[in-house]
Amino acid sequence: NAGVMQNPRHLVRRRGQEARLRCSPMKGHSHVYWYRQLPEEGLKFMVYLQKENIIDESGMPKERFSAEFPKEGPSILRIQQVVRGDSAAYFCASSPPNRLDNYGYTFGSGTRLTVV
């Protein structure tokens, strides 16, 4: 049973370009969460999605950032017109559609975005 798959592992973008980060949840998991980790900082919640629905986007920057989790295919975190401050590790986690209280989340290996 494959874990949470994220790609690419590393992504380099020039300022002003678009970055697309993909996340495929574990089999049977319908809940996806995106977190960002800036260098030397903790993980910050960005967005929580279920299939075709955004449940909580309270951690998403107001501009340039968007996320989707279509009926078919992986979840996508999209950053338009990237700036140097977007350089970070972006982690995706998934959970099954039931109580997770005792099980936490399963995280993917992350995408490290570098904006040059």
Place this chain on the structure above:
Amino acid sequence: RKEVEQDPGPFNVPEGATVAFNCTYSNSASQSFFWYRQDCRKEPKLLMSVYSSGNEDGRFTAQLNRASQYISLLIRDSKLSDSATYLCVAIKAAGNKLTFGGGTRVLVKP
């Protein structure tokens, strides 16, 4: 004030020694808690859940004090491989968003 706060450390620990550190949370509505471990530049991995009665998993013991709103993690007989950043995590009763502390760095030395 951050919702979940941790001493960033580092805690320098001789191999074989015991180390303990706490995490405080500000939201009394938080219901469930976890300790995650994160190695340098890798994804966080669940270490253990934290139960009100306290729980043990091998050399690791977690405690929850709801009255004082803190969680603790104790590592006995530290191994070199225990060197990592330990993340305290809280989840509210409603919704499924995990809130992470900034992490406590532990360095176990020979």
